[in-house]
Amino acid sequence: MSAGVALLLLAIFGPLGLALLSRGEGWAARVATPLLFGAMVLAAWQIVCVGFGVPSILLPAPSQIVVAFGTHLSTLGVDFVQTVLRAVLPGWAIGSAAGLLAALLLDRSAFLRRGVLPLGSLVSAMPVVGIAPIMVMWFGFDWQSKAAVVVVMTFFPMLVNALAGLESTGAMERDLMRSYGARDWQTMLKLRLPNALPFVFTALKLNSTLALIGGIVAEFFGTPIVGMGFRISTEVARMNLDVVWAEIVMAALVGSLSFAALALIERAVTFWHPSFRE
Amino acid sequence: MIRRAAPLLSVFALLLVVWYVAAVWLNLDLARTLADDDATPRQIWLATLAQDRPLLPAPHQIIVEMWTSIFDHPVTSAKSLVLHAAVTAYAAALGLAIALVLGIVLAVGIVHVRTLDRSLMLWIIASQTVPILAIAPMVVVVLGNAGLTGVLPKALIAGYLSFFPIATGMVKGLRSPDPMQRDLMRTYSASGVQVFARLRWPASMAFLFPALKVAATLALVGAIVAELPTGAQAGLGARLLSGSYYGQTLQIWAALFMASLLALLAVALVDLLQLGLVRQRGGRL
Incomplete structure (x- = not known):
């Protein structure tokens, strides 16, 4: 009963508060509005779960998830090391670096570029996570196979984006470099590579999400008894949904924090780009 | 048309060659273990491209597998x-x-x-x-x-x-x-x-x-x-x-x-x- 009233109050005053807040100009209002919205969703979730007695095998309340996060901290830590530090991070780095290198190589030959680019867009339309069982067969159950999946998933987005970035230099600027008598590698280092950086960062950010997905999904096809994907699939089967949600919260945190970190680095490295100038 | 197709075809051909070489290389151990004792090297090389459960199937094997699983079973069968x-x-x-x-x-x-x-x-x-x-x-x-x-x-x-x-x-x-x-x-x-x-x-x-x-x-x-x-x-x-x-x-x-x-x-x-x-x-x- 009281839960219903609380929900009703939230449904009336929440949107009212949002509407008032979103009228405000300036920095604070812009940050506060989405935060208030998020808080409202959380509050509604908590009220519904506790007030109407939703069984926790369907949907645990946010408070239960927080508690589970605290009590299972050591398990979460081990899973984080296995999945993120051992599989996702190296895979992401190797795949992105290989994609960038391949782009630099392809840039030398228009013939190869015309042959490989359609292939790249073909692969980007394919459900690449499907190679996970094959990689598990080749590289075994441990983190190596997960890293391999991540490498394959991150290679082509980087290749396609980096190539577009290298192409993005205008003819005028290249002519200027030529009139300076700059050599090929000098033009590359001083003009075309810096110019490609925004594209490279786009791919890096895209890849960070892809890598996390690849790392976790690959674990559904067989792992040692540790890792985020392993934990999610086994704890779901044991109906310990609070642990599963704790893993999800961690995955969400890792995903958004790495995205934010990359965005910050991008800002620092490509501060000269028009999109960052006021 | 030829200008556009030539690079694509040559990259595709290169890919096929690499695939076959990789298939032979990856399946060699498997073929050796499964082969008869008196098998000639040539038979073993050929066997690498015809394994039932290869580490890396050859492209033609995949095409055959797709063909049979698409056309040889009725659409309602679990094998289709x-x-x-x-x-x-x-x-x-x-x-x-x-x-x-x-x-x-x-x-x-x-x-x-x-x-x-x-x-x-x-x-x-x-x-x-x-x-x-x-x-x-x-x-x-x-x-x-x-x-x-x-x-x-x-x-x-x-x-x-x-x-x-x-x-x-x-x-x-x-x-x-x-x-x-x-x-x-x-x-x-x-x-x-x-x-x-x-x-x-x-x-x-x-x-x-x-x-x-x-x-x-x-x-x-x-x-x-x-x-x-x-x-x-x-x-x-x-x-x-x-x-x-x-x-x-x-x-x-x-x-x-x-x-x-x-x-x-x-x-x-x-x-x-x-x-x-x-x-x-x-x-x-």
Whole structure:
């Protein structure tokens, strides 16, 4: 009963508060509005779960998830090391670096570029996570196979984006470099590579999400008894949904924090780009 | 034509050669173990390309496997790849339909209501940094507990994954008319609905179709991954999983190729729709 009233109050005053807040100009209002919205969703979730007695095998309340996060901290830590530090991070780095290198190589030959680019867009339309069982067969159950999946998933987005970035230099600027008598590698280092950086960062950010997905999904096809994907699939089967949600919260945190970190680095490295100038 | 085809064909040929070499190299140990004692080297080399459960099947083996699993079984049989592809494609299409409605409604709301713009946009972007595919098993199981089984949980996951490109694309598209065009509408004293129907909506189509291509492939990935955890009996994801359990590499590769074919088909379908709209509009999108 009281839960219903609380929900009703939230449904009336929440949107009212949002509407008032979103009228405000300036920095604070812009940050506060989405935060208030998020808080409202959380509050509604908590009220519904506790007030109407939703069984926790369907949907645990946010408070239960927080508690589970605290009590299972050591398990979460081990899973984080296995999945993120051992599989996702190296895979992401190797795949992105290989994609960038391949782009630099392809840039030398228009013939190869015309042959490989359609292939790249073909692969980007394919459900690449499907190679996970094959990689598990080749590289075994441990983190190596997960890293391999991540490498394959991150290679082509980087290749396609980096190539577009290298192409993005205008003819005028290249002519200027030529009139300076700059050599090929000098033009590359001083003009075309810096110019490609925004594209490279786009791919890096895209890849960070892809890598996390690849790392976790690959674990559904067989792992040692540790890792985020392993934990999610086994704890779901044991109906310990609070642990599963704790893993999800961690995955969400890792995903958004790495995205934010990359965005910050991008800002620092490509501060000269028009999109960052006021 | 030749100028465009030559690089593509040579890269493709190179890929095939590399594939065959890799297949021989990877399967050599396996072929040696399984070969008769008096087998000649030549027989062993040939055997590497004809294993039942090769580490890496040769391309022609995959094509044969696809051919038999498509044409040699009735469509209703569990061995038919067509059945599995249809099950996955159905879930993906349903998910894409959900995503289309949700994405467009959200975009229209965001463009027209300031409160929605301010409170939702951040969360829509944040929703994509969460590896949603990773929680697909939980969504499927939880919805199963709540009494929802069958195609709907899969479609919901596919929909969640594919609404993002549609929503962001449509927001961009609905905002794409420039102030000059909007001013013109005002001088016509057009109502809000008219501005939407005559200016914003038509302008957004150029953004909807590229978004739809991305969304279609994402929906397919979502449907496949959603089939993994539930022990689904049918679908390309189920084929991948059972192939992985029983070491049936050919089955895995055939399912993978089928999934790629489906993705290409979906993209081609969107292209066709776009072409239709372009024709209807007299050559412009």
